[in-house]
Amino acid sequence: MSRPDNEHDTPRALFERASERLDQGTAFRLRRAREAALQARPEKRPAWGVPAGAFAAAVLALGLAWWLPGREATAPIEPGALAGEDIDALVLAEDAELYAWLAEAPVAAPGGRQ
Amino acid sequence: MPFDAAPDAAPASLEAFLASVERRGFRMAELALGHREDALDAVQEAMIRLVGYRDRPASEWPPLFWSILRRQVTDRHRRNAVRRKVMAVLGRAEDEREDPLEMLPDPGEDPARRHADGAAWQALGRAVRALPRRQREAYLLRELQGLDVASTAIAMGCSEGSVKTHLSRAMAALRKHLEDWR
Numbered sequence: 001m002s003r004p005d006n007e008h009d010t011p012r013a014l015f016e017r018a019s020e021r022l023d024q025g026t027a028f029r030l031r032r033a034r035e036a037a038l039q040a041r042p043e044k045r046p047a048w049g050v051p052a053g054a055f056a057a058a059v060l061a062l063g064l065a066w067w068l069p070g071r072e073a074t075a076p077i078e079p080g081a082l083a084g085e086d087i088d089a090l091v092l093a094e095d096a097e098l099y100a101w102l103a104e105a106p107v108a109a110p111g112g113r114q
Numbered sequence: 115m116p117f118d119a120a121p122d123a124a125p126a127s128l129e130a131f132l133a134s135v136e137r138r139g140f141r142m143a144e145l146a147l148g149h150r151e152d153a154l155d156a157v158q159e160a161m162i163r164l165v166g167y168r169d170r171p172a173s174e175w176p177p178l179f180w181s182i183l184r185r186q187v188t189d190r191h192r193r194n195a196v197r198r199k200v201m202a203v204l205g206r207a208e209d210e211r212e213d214p215l216e217m218l219p220d221p222g223e224d225p226a227r228r229h230a231d232g233a234a235w236q237a238l239g240r241a242v243r244a245l246p247r248r249q250r251e252a253y254l255l256r257e258l259q260g261l262d263v264a265s266t267a268i269a270m271g272c273s274e275g276s277v278k279t280h281l282s283r284a285m286a287a288l289r290k291h292l293e294d295w296r
Contacts, residue, residue, distance in 0.1 A: 011238050015145075015258045018235060019137045029154055030136045037161035038129055 128168050131175050132161055139183050142254050145239045146187045147194065156186040180261065180269035184251055191247070245284050248272075252280035253288070 022030075125131035136157060143153035160183040167178055242250055248270070256266045256277060267274045 009234075012258055012260075014231065014234055014238060015138075015141060017231065019141045022137050022140070026140065026150070026154070027137070030140055030157065031133075033154070033158035034129065034132045034136055034161055037132070037158065037165050040162055040165060 125172050125175065128165065128172075128175070131172065131179075132164070135176070135179060136161070138259060139179070142259055143183065143187050145242050145258070146250060146254060147190055148239050148243055149194070152190050152194070156183060156190055160186050176261070177265045177268035180255055180259065180265070181271065184255070184269055188247065188251075241288055245287055248276075248280045249284035249287065252277050253284040256281050257285070 125134060139157045139160065140153055143156040144150055147153050147156065160179060163182050164175065164179050167175070170178065242253065245253065251270055252266065255261050255269055256263065261269065263274045263277050266277045270277060270280075272280075
């Protein structure tokens, strides 16, 4: 690793210096981001604001539960049984696992193996 | 040894708190992600989400902010890994990365010093990004950000003992690189 001029310099000192001496453009954008965040109102998601993907998944699940044979004993799922937050949480959990898996999954190079 | 640079006094307002952490948050995200635009996005999103907790006691803002930012960085890190794989499959080059010297501009500073800082910053980023995720988080939050062990544990969502373990392993992995700074 490159040795800074100051032989007593440390990663922490470099980090402190980098944080204090931010270029004006980045500092300006951070200031704007802060102002925008403070002016933003917390989002209140309406009850019907379920993402399209989650809605489609819920409809598919309901359809399969109704259609599959041998499932008569299964209590039908009420459309309102899954709250929007529950569906969101399920979808987010799926996304997180998908991203984690994709990030670690081996990828075949084009024209070759693995 | 890690230090405790996190301010003890509760911030006077949420704006004052955000102003006090935005630059350090940006630098932390930049080191972890290696991409300035991603780092800016992560900090902006973390600030927006923290505002949703503005009614919480001010003493809770610091661990909340670092916890939110840590998750933002993790999400982007994974997305970037996926994007790199997709780009590799498609046979396309990875996104252009910024010049590290442009990340540390200080017009009034000695150009040689600025060049050395830019190179050191780039090397530090490479070393940090090579660490396993939890070790990287412990190193960034505890060692560079200066949070105490308890705040780091809250931000990482683990026990204080785990923080110490992750940090110890991170320091051991980085020892080779850190020797250049001693």
